[in-house]
Amino acid sequence: MKARMTFLLSGMAVVLMQLVFAEEGGLRLPKAVEAGDSFSIQSAGSGKATLYIIGPEQVLKRDMQRGATALFPAGSLYNAGHYLAVLVGESSTETGSFEVVPSSKPANLSFLARPSRLQVGLHGGITGAIYLFDAYHNLIVAPMPVSFELSNPSGVVQKNIVVTRNGAAWTGMDSSAQQGIARFVARIGGVSSTRIVRQVPGDPCGLKMSARQAGQKVQLATEPVRDCNGNSVPDGTIVTFTATYNGAQSTVDVPLKQGFAEVQMAAHSGATFSVASGVVLGNQIRWER
Protein backbone atom coordinates (compact mmCIF):
# COMPACT_ATOMS: atom_id res chain seq x y z
CA MET A 1 0.00 0.00 0.00
CA LYS A 2 2.81 2.33 1.07
CA ALA A 3 4.77 1.41 -2.02
CA ARG A 4 1.75 2.10 -4.23
CA MET A 5 1.27 5.53 -2.58
CA THR A 6 4.95 6.32 -3.08
CA PHE A 7 4.70 5.32 -6.75
CA LEU A 8 1.54 7.39 -7.19
CA LEU A 9 3.07 10.45 -5.51
CA SER A 10 6.27 10.22 -7.50
CA GLY A 11 4.20 9.84 -10.69
CA MET A 12 2.22 12.94 -9.80
CA ALA A 13 5.47 14.76 -9.09
CA VAL A 14 6.75 13.92 -12.58
CA VAL A 15 3.51 15.14 -14.12
CA LEU A 16 3.69 18.33 -12.04
CA MET A 17 7.31 18.83 -13.05
CA GLN A 18 6.33 18.49 -16.71
CA LEU A 19 3.56 21.01 -16.23
CA VAL A 20 5.99 23.39 -14.60
CA PHE A 21 8.40 22.90 -17.50
CA ALA A 22 5.60 23.36 -19.97
CA GLU A 23 4.64 26.60 -18.34
CA GLU A 24 8.20 27.77 -18.17
CA GLY A 25 9.12 26.05 -21.34
CA GLY A 26 8.01 28.87 -23.62
CA LEU A 27 10.59 30.53 -25.74
CA ARG A 28 11.98 33.69 -24.33
CA LEU A 29 12.00 36.03 -27.27
CA PRO A 30 12.88 39.66 -27.73
CA LYS A 31 9.80 41.77 -28.39
CA ALA A 32 11.53 43.59 -31.17
CA VAL A 33 14.93 43.51 -32.78
CA GLU A 34 16.38 46.31 -34.84
CA ALA A 35 17.24 45.15 -38.32
CA GLY A 36 20.76 43.81 -38.45
CA ASP A 37 21.26 43.76 -34.67
CA SER A 38 22.35 40.71 -32.74
CA PHE A 39 19.76 38.98 -30.57
CA SER A 40 19.21 35.83 -28.59
CA ILE A 41 16.44 33.34 -27.98
CA GLN A 42 16.26 31.32 -24.81
CA SER A 43 14.49 28.05 -24.36
CA ALA A 44 13.80 25.80 -21.41
CA GLY A 45 13.93 22.09 -20.95
CA SER A 46 16.41 19.62 -22.26
CA GLY A 47 17.02 17.59 -25.35
CA LYS A 48 17.73 18.31 -28.96
CA ALA A 49 15.55 20.70 -30.89
CA THR A 50 15.47 22.71 -34.06
CA LEU A 51 14.74 26.41 -33.99
CA TYR A 52 13.07 27.97 -37.02
CA ILE A 53 12.59 31.68 -37.52
CA ILE A 54 10.21 32.27 -40.37
CA GLY A 55 8.63 35.17 -42.18
CA PRO A 56 8.00 36.10 -45.78
CA GLU A 57 11.01 38.38 -45.54
CA GLN A 58 13.59 35.88 -44.26
CA VAL A 59 13.99 32.41 -42.76
CA LEU A 60 16.58 30.92 -40.41
CA LYS A 61 17.01 27.41 -39.07
CA ARG A 62 19.29 26.27 -36.33
CA ASP A 63 19.83 23.08 -34.35
CA MET A 64 20.06 23.77 -30.65
CA GLN A 65 19.84 22.21 -27.25
CA ARG A 66 16.75 22.94 -25.20
CA GLY A 67 17.67 25.00 -22.16
CA ALA A 68 20.39 26.76 -24.06
CA THR A 69 20.42 30.23 -25.50
CA ALA A 70 20.65 30.63 -29.25
CA LEU A 71 22.76 33.64 -30.08
CA PHE A 72 22.28 35.31 -33.43
CA PRO A 73 25.13 37.60 -34.40
CA ALA A 74 24.63 41.01 -35.99
CA GLY A 75 23.44 40.76 -39.55
CA SER A 76 21.48 37.54 -39.03
CA LEU A 77 18.04 39.12 -39.44
CA TYR A 78 18.02 42.29 -41.48
CA ASN A 79 14.67 42.42 -43.22
CA ALA A 80 12.01 44.18 -41.18
CA GLY A 81 8.87 42.19 -40.59
CA HIS A 82 6.89 39.91 -38.35
CA TYR A 83 8.66 36.65 -37.56
CA LEU A 84 7.56 33.40 -35.99
CA ALA A 85 10.01 31.49 -33.85
CA VAL A 86 9.26 27.78 -33.76
CA LEU A 87 11.23 25.39 -31.57
CA VAL A 88 10.58 21.82 -32.58
CA GLY A 89 11.77 19.13 -30.19
CA GLU A 90 11.32 15.41 -30.19
CA SER A 91 8.12 15.59 -28.17
CA SER A 92 6.90 19.15 -28.25
CA THR A 93 6.83 22.33 -30.27
CA GLU A 94 6.94 25.83 -28.89
CA THR A 95 6.24 28.97 -30.77
CA GLY A 96 6.39 32.71 -30.34
CA SER A 97 6.64 35.78 -32.47
CA PHE A 98 8.61 38.97 -32.58
CA GLU A 99 9.19 41.95 -34.80
CA VAL A 100 12.24 43.03 -36.68
CA VAL A 101 11.99 46.80 -36.94
CA PRO A 102 13.81 49.06 -39.37
CA SER A 103 16.86 50.87 -38.15
CA SER A 104 16.05 54.42 -37.09
CA LYS A 105 19.00 55.67 -39.13
CA PRO A 106 18.03 56.60 -42.68
CA ALA A 107 20.40 55.37 -45.36
CA ASN A 108 18.46 55.77 -48.59
CA LEU A 109 15.85 58.05 -50.04
CA SER A 110 13.73 57.11 -52.98
CA PHE A 111 12.96 60.56 -54.39
CA LEU A 112 10.63 61.17 -57.28
CA ALA A 113 10.33 64.74 -58.52
CA ARG A 114 7.96 65.77 -61.27
CA PRO A 115 8.00 67.25 -63.80
CA SER A 116 11.59 67.46 -64.99
CA ARG A 117 10.67 70.42 -67.20
CA LEU A 118 7.97 73.02 -66.68
CA GLN A 119 7.07 76.63 -67.31
CA VAL A 120 8.13 79.40 -64.99
CA GLY A 121 5.71 80.89 -62.52
CA LEU A 122 3.52 77.87 -61.82
CA HIS A 123 2.13 77.67 -58.31
CA GLY A 124 2.59 74.19 -56.89
CA GLY A 125 3.82 73.04 -60.27
CA ILE A 126 6.69 70.94 -58.92
CA THR A 127 6.05 67.98 -56.65
CA GLY A 128 8.42 65.68 -54.87
CA ALA A 129 7.68 62.48 -52.99
CA ILE A 130 10.06 60.34 -50.99
CA TYR A 131 10.13 56.95 -49.37
CA LEU A 132 12.66 56.54 -46.61
CA PHE A 133 14.78 53.43 -46.11
CA ASP A 134 17.41 52.12 -43.73
CA ALA A 135 20.67 50.47 -44.78
CA TYR A 136 18.86 47.16 -45.41
CA HIS A 137 16.26 48.84 -47.58
CA ASN A 138 13.56 48.53 -44.96
CA LEU A 139 10.94 51.26 -45.07
CA ILE A 140 11.39 53.46 -41.98
CA VAL A 141 7.82 53.89 -40.80
CA ALA A 142 8.57 55.93 -37.67
CA PRO A 143 7.78 59.61 -38.34
CA MET A 144 10.87 61.55 -39.39
CA PRO A 145 11.29 65.13 -40.68
CA VAL A 146 12.41 65.41 -44.27
CA SER A 147 13.65 68.69 -45.74
CA PHE A 148 12.72 69.56 -49.31
CA GLU A 149 14.66 72.43 -50.91
CA LEU A 150 14.21 73.92 -54.34
CA SER A 151 17.07 76.25 -55.32
CA ASN A 152 16.09 78.49 -58.19
CA PRO A 153 18.48 80.07 -60.71
CA SER A 154 17.98 83.43 -59.04
CA GLY A 155 19.37 82.01 -55.79
CA VAL A 156 16.00 81.95 -54.05
CA VAL A 157 15.48 78.78 -52.04
CA GLN A 158 12.07 77.38 -51.21
CA LYS A 159 12.17 75.04 -48.26
CA ASN A 160 9.56 72.74 -46.75
CA ILE A 161 10.01 70.37 -43.86
CA VAL A 162 7.59 67.48 -43.95
CA VAL A 163 7.27 64.68 -41.41
CA THR A 164 6.99 61.23 -42.94
CA ARG A 165 3.88 59.16 -42.48
CA ASN A 166 4.16 55.42 -43.01
CA GLY A 167 7.62 56.03 -44.43
CA ALA A 168 6.52 58.53 -47.06
CA ALA A 169 6.39 62.29 -47.45
CA TRP A 170 5.60 64.67 -50.29
CA THR A 171 5.64 68.36 -51.01
CA GLY A 172 4.67 70.86 -53.68
CA MET A 173 6.83 73.78 -54.83
CA ASP A 174 6.36 76.78 -57.12
CA SER A 175 8.45 77.21 -60.21
CA SER A 176 10.31 80.51 -60.13
CA ALA A 177 9.75 83.54 -62.34
CA GLN A 178 13.19 83.12 -63.88
CA GLN A 179 13.99 80.44 -66.40
CA GLY A 180 16.89 78.07 -65.83
CA ILE A 181 17.94 74.99 -63.92
CA ALA A 182 16.57 74.44 -60.44
CA ARG A 183 17.99 71.90 -58.00
CA PHE A 184 15.42 69.99 -56.00
CA VAL A 185 16.92 68.31 -52.96
CA ALA A 186 15.32 65.98 -50.42
CA ARG A 187 17.40 65.60 -47.28
CA ILE A 188 17.25 63.82 -43.96
CA GLY A 189 20.24 63.60 -41.66
CA GLY A 190 23.26 63.02 -43.83
CA VAL A 191 21.25 61.45 -46.62
CA SER A 192 20.14 63.49 -49.57
CA SER A 193 18.95 63.04 -53.10
CA THR A 194 18.94 65.70 -55.83
CA ARG A 195 16.82 66.11 -58.92
CA ILE A 196 17.19 68.71 -61.64
CA VAL A 197 14.13 70.63 -62.76
CA ARG A 198 14.37 72.69 -65.93
CA GLN A 199 12.22 75.80 -65.78
CA VAL A 200 11.42 77.17 -69.21
CA PRO A 201 9.74 80.41 -70.30
CA GLY A 202 5.99 80.51 -70.49
CA ASP A 203 3.84 81.55 -73.42
CA PRO A 204 4.66 84.82 -75.18
CA CYS A 205 3.20 87.83 -73.49
CA GLY A 206 2.42 91.19 -75.15
CA LEU A 207 3.36 89.93 -78.62
CA LYS A 208 3.94 92.99 -80.79
CA MET A 209 5.05 93.51 -84.39
CA SER A 210 5.88 96.45 -86.62
CA ALA A 211 5.64 96.83 -90.41
CA ARG A 212 7.73 98.68 -92.98
CA GLN A 213 7.92 98.87 -96.74
CA ALA A 214 10.51 96.55 -98.31
CA GLY A 215 10.43 97.06 -102.04
CA GLN A 216 7.15 95.69 -103.37
CA LYS A 217 6.50 93.90 -100.13
CA VAL A 218 5.88 94.70 -96.51
CA GLN A 219 8.40 93.58 -93.90
CA LEU A 220 6.75 92.39 -90.67
CA ALA A 221 8.94 91.90 -87.60
CA THR A 222 8.18 91.21 -83.99
CA GLU A 223 9.77 92.90 -81.04
CA PRO A 224 11.80 90.53 -78.86
CA VAL A 225 9.33 87.85 -77.80
CA ARG A 226 9.19 87.35 -74.06
CA ASP A 227 6.91 85.65 -71.55
CA CYS A 228 5.02 87.59 -68.90
CA ASN A 229 8.00 87.31 -66.52
CA GLY A 230 10.40 88.82 -69.06
CA ASN A 231 12.10 85.54 -70.02
CA SER A 232 13.00 85.21 -73.68
CA VAL A 233 10.78 82.71 -75.41
CA PRO A 234 13.04 80.00 -76.88
CA ASP A 235 14.14 80.09 -80.50
CA GLY A 236 12.12 77.78 -82.67
CA THR A 237 8.82 78.82 -81.13
CA ILE A 238 6.44 79.32 -84.03
CA VAL A 239 5.02 82.77 -84.70
CA THR A 240 2.17 83.00 -87.21
CA PHE A 241 1.72 86.07 -89.41
CA THR A 242 -1.64 86.43 -91.13
CA ALA A 243 -2.57 88.81 -93.94
CA THR A 244 -6.23 89.47 -94.73
CA TYR A 245 -7.09 91.26 -97.95
CA ASN A 246 -10.35 91.36 -99.90
CA GLY A 247 -11.75 88.51 -97.85
CA ALA A 248 -8.76 86.27 -98.62
CA GLN A 249 -6.30 85.14 -95.97
CA SER A 250 -2.70 84.04 -96.19
CA THR A 251 -0.59 82.85 -93.29
CA VAL A 252 3.09 82.26 -92.77
CA ASP A 253 4.59 80.33 -89.83
CA VAL A 254 8.01 81.56 -88.81
CA PRO A 255 10.22 80.14 -86.07
CA LEU A 256 11.77 82.58 -83.64
CA LYS A 257 15.42 83.31 -84.34
CA GLN A 258 17.44 85.06 -81.66
CA GLY A 259 14.21 86.14 -80.02
CA PHE A 260 12.64 87.69 -83.16
CA ALA A 261 10.42 86.56 -86.00
CA GLU A 262 10.16 88.36 -89.29
CA VAL A 263 8.64 87.80 -92.69
CA GLN A 264 7.89 89.60 -95.95
CA MET A 265 4.34 89.51 -97.27
CA ALA A 266 2.54 91.03 -100.24
CA ALA A 267 1.88 94.71 -99.68
CA HIS A 268 -1.73 95.33 -100.67
CA SER A 269 -3.10 98.64 -99.62
CA GLY A 270 -5.96 98.02 -97.20
CA ALA A 271 -4.57 94.65 -96.05
CA THR A 272 -4.68 93.77 -92.39
CA PHE A 273 -1.76 91.94 -90.78
CA SER A 274 -1.96 90.12 -87.49
CA VAL A 275 0.51 88.10 -85.44
CA ALA A 276 0.01 85.21 -83.03
CA SER A 277 1.96 82.51 -81.26
CA GLY A 278 0.04 79.51 -80.07
CA VAL A 279 -3.07 80.84 -78.39
CA VAL A 280 -1.52 84.24 -77.77
CA LEU A 281 -2.66 86.99 -80.11
CA GLY A 282 -0.50 90.03 -80.84
CA ASN A 283 -1.34 93.35 -82.40
CA GLN A 284 -2.94 94.07 -85.78
CA ILE A 285 -1.67 96.48 -88.42
CA ARG A 286 -3.73 97.93 -91.31
CA TRP A 287 -1.47 98.64 -94.28
CA GLU A 288 -2.24 101.78 -96.32
CA ARG A 289 0.03 103.00 -99.08
Next chain:
Amino acid sequence: MLKSFLIFFLVFGTSPDGGSSQATVRVETANLQGPRPLPEQTGRAAIRDYLQSWQSLRVALEQNRADLLDSSFVGTAKDKISETIQQQAVLGIRTRYQDRSHDIQIVLYSPEGLSIELVDKVEYDVQLLDHDKVKTTQQVSARYVIVLTPAEVRWRVRIFQAVS
Protein backbone atom coordinates in the same frame (compact mmCIF):
# COMPACT_ATOMS: atom_id res chain seq x y z
CA MET B 1 -12.17 60.72 -57.16
CA LEU B 2 -12.20 57.86 -54.73
CA LYS B 3 -15.38 58.20 -52.77
CA SER B 4 -15.60 57.13 -49.21
CA PHE B 5 -16.27 53.51 -49.45
CA LEU B 6 -16.46 50.54 -47.25
CA ILE B 7 -16.62 47.25 -48.99
CA PHE B 8 -16.77 43.73 -47.88
CA PHE B 9 -16.03 41.10 -50.41
CA LEU B 10 -14.46 37.74 -50.64
CA VAL B 11 -11.39 36.64 -52.44
CA PHE B 12 -11.39 33.05 -53.45
CA GLY B 13 -8.15 31.20 -53.33
CA THR B 14 -6.86 27.73 -52.87
CA SER B 15 -5.96 26.55 -49.45
CA PRO B 16 -2.75 24.64 -48.81
CA ASP B 17 -4.67 21.40 -48.62
CA GLY B 18 -6.09 22.00 -52.05
CA GLY B 19 -9.55 23.01 -50.86
CA SER B 20 -11.04 26.39 -51.52
CA SER B 21 -10.68 29.12 -48.95
CA GLN B 22 -11.83 32.66 -48.63
CA ALA B 23 -10.24 35.76 -47.32
CA THR B 24 -12.53 38.38 -45.96
CA VAL B 25 -11.62 41.79 -47.24
CA ARG B 26 -12.61 45.07 -45.74
CA VAL B 27 -11.62 48.30 -47.39
CA GLU B 28 -11.63 51.32 -45.14
CA THR B 29 -12.36 54.81 -46.31
CA ALA B 30 -9.22 56.12 -47.95
CA ASN B 31 -7.28 58.48 -45.72
CA LEU B 32 -5.14 60.05 -48.38
CA GLN B 33 -2.17 62.27 -47.91
CA GLY B 34 -1.11 63.94 -51.09
CA PRO B 35 -2.68 66.40 -53.52
CA ARG B 36 -3.70 63.95 -56.16
CA PRO B 37 -7.24 62.63 -56.11
CA LEU B 38 -7.42 58.88 -56.46
CA PRO B 39 -9.89 57.72 -59.10
CA GLU B 40 -12.13 55.05 -57.67
CA GLN B 41 -11.27 52.65 -60.46
CA THR B 42 -7.56 53.09 -59.78
CA GLY B 43 -8.04 52.40 -56.08
CA ARG B 44 -10.04 49.28 -56.78
CA ALA B 45 -7.47 48.02 -59.30
CA ALA B 46 -4.63 48.57 -56.84
CA ILE B 47 -6.44 46.67 -54.09
CA ARG B 48 -7.39 43.86 -56.47
CA ASP B 49 -3.78 43.50 -57.61
CA TYR B 50 -2.52 43.63 -54.04
CA LEU B 51 -4.88 40.85 -52.98
CA GLN B 52 -3.71 38.77 -55.91
CA SER B 53 -0.15 39.28 -54.71
CA TRP B 54 -1.00 37.19 -51.64
CA GLN B 55 -1.82 34.31 -53.94
CA SER B 56 1.51 34.74 -55.72
CA LEU B 57 3.25 34.92 -52.35
CA ARG B 58 1.54 31.76 -51.19
CA VAL B 59 2.39 29.59 -54.16
CA ALA B 60 5.91 30.98 -54.53
CA LEU B 61 6.84 30.29 -50.89
CA GLU B 62 5.06 26.96 -50.91
CA GLN B 63 6.78 25.73 -54.04
CA ASN B 64 10.04 27.61 -53.48
CA ARG B 65 9.74 29.17 -56.91
CA ALA B 66 10.78 32.79 -57.13
CA ASP B 67 9.56 33.05 -60.72
CA LEU B 68 5.98 32.86 -59.45
CA LEU B 69 6.48 36.27 -57.85
CA ASP B 70 7.00 38.00 -61.19
CA SER B 71 3.39 38.80 -61.90
CA SER B 72 2.77 40.58 -58.61
CA PHE B 73 6.07 41.74 -57.12
CA VAL B 74 8.81 44.04 -58.26
CA GLY B 75 11.85 45.77 -56.82
CA THR B 76 12.67 45.43 -53.15
CA ALA B 77 9.66 43.29 -52.28
CA LYS B 78 10.48 40.81 -55.00
CA ASP B 79 14.17 40.75 -54.09
CA LYS B 80 13.45 40.09 -50.42
CA ILE B 81 10.89 37.35 -50.95
CA SER B 82 13.08 35.76 -53.62
CA GLU B 83 15.89 35.70 -51.09
CA THR B 84 13.56 34.00 -48.58
CA ILE B 85 12.73 31.39 -51.19
CA GLN B 86 16.43 30.75 -51.77
CA GLN B 87 16.99 30.40 -48.03
CA GLN B 88 14.05 28.02 -47.72
CA ALA B 89 15.33 25.88 -50.57
CA VAL B 90 18.79 25.63 -49.01
CA LEU B 91 17.33 24.73 -45.61
CA GLY B 92 14.81 22.23 -46.98
CA ILE B 93 11.93 24.34 -45.72
CA ARG B 94 8.66 25.34 -47.31
CA THR B 95 6.06 27.68 -45.88
CA ARG B 96 2.38 28.03 -46.67
CA TYR B 97 0.83 31.43 -46.15
CA GLN B 98 -2.95 31.51 -46.29
CA ASP B 99 -4.51 34.92 -45.85
CA ARG B 100 -7.73 34.86 -43.83
CA SER B 101 -8.75 38.48 -43.63
CA HIS B 102 -7.63 41.89 -44.78
CA ASP B 103 -8.52 45.31 -43.44
CA ILE B 104 -7.11 47.69 -46.00
CA GLN B 105 -6.76 51.43 -46.12
CA ILE B 106 -5.16 53.46 -48.89
CA VAL B 107 -3.02 56.16 -47.30
CA LEU B 108 -1.07 57.75 -50.15
CA TYR B 109 -1.45 58.32 -53.85
CA SER B 110 1.81 60.04 -54.69
CA PRO B 111 1.56 63.40 -56.49
CA GLU B 112 2.97 62.12 -59.76
CA GLY B 113 0.66 59.09 -59.70
CA LEU B 114 3.45 56.55 -59.68
CA SER B 115 2.84 54.91 -56.33
CA ILE B 116 0.01 53.95 -54.04
CA GLU B 117 0.67 53.15 -50.42
CA LEU B 118 -1.75 51.17 -48.33
CA VAL B 119 -1.83 49.61 -44.89
CA ASP B 120 -3.39 46.25 -44.25
CA LYS B 121 -4.26 44.62 -40.96
CA VAL B 122 -4.03 41.08 -42.17
CA GLU B 123 -4.70 37.75 -40.53
CA TYR B 124 -3.16 34.69 -42.02
CA ASP B 125 -2.10 31.15 -41.28
CA VAL B 126 1.47 30.01 -41.67
CA GLN B 127 2.36 26.39 -42.02
CA LEU B 128 5.97 25.33 -41.72
CA LEU B 129 7.18 22.22 -43.53
CA ASP B 130 10.66 20.82 -43.16
CA HIS B 131 11.46 18.25 -45.81
CA ASP B 132 7.72 17.97 -46.47
CA LYS B 133 6.90 17.24 -42.82
CA VAL B 134 4.50 19.72 -41.28
CA LYS B 135 6.14 21.16 -38.18
CA THR B 136 3.54 23.67 -37.11
CA THR B 137 0.65 25.80 -38.27
CA GLN B 138 0.20 29.18 -36.67
CA GLN B 139 -2.30 31.97 -36.93
CA VAL B 140 -0.73 35.37 -37.34
CA SER B 141 -2.11 38.86 -37.10
CA ALA B 142 0.09 41.61 -38.47
CA ARG B 143 -0.04 45.10 -39.92
CA TYR B 144 1.56 45.49 -43.29
CA VAL B 145 2.63 48.58 -45.21
CA ILE B 146 2.52 48.06 -48.95
CA VAL B 147 3.66 50.28 -51.77
CA LEU B 148 2.40 49.49 -55.24
CA THR B 149 3.74 50.90 -58.48
CA PRO B 150 2.17 50.65 -61.90
CA ALA B 151 3.45 48.18 -64.45
CA GLU B 152 2.19 47.64 -67.98
CA VAL B 153 -1.28 46.40 -67.14
CA ARG B 154 -1.43 46.15 -63.39
CA TRP B 155 -0.11 47.41 -60.08
CA ARG B 156 2.82 45.51 -58.62
CA VAL B 157 3.96 45.34 -55.01
CA ARG B 158 7.25 47.17 -54.56
CA ILE B 159 7.36 47.33 -50.76
CA PHE B 160 5.84 44.61 -48.61
CA GLN B 161 6.68 45.00 -44.98
CA ALA B 162 5.08 44.01 -41.69
CA VAL B 163 5.32 46.80 -39.16
CA SER B 164 4.80 46.81 -35.43
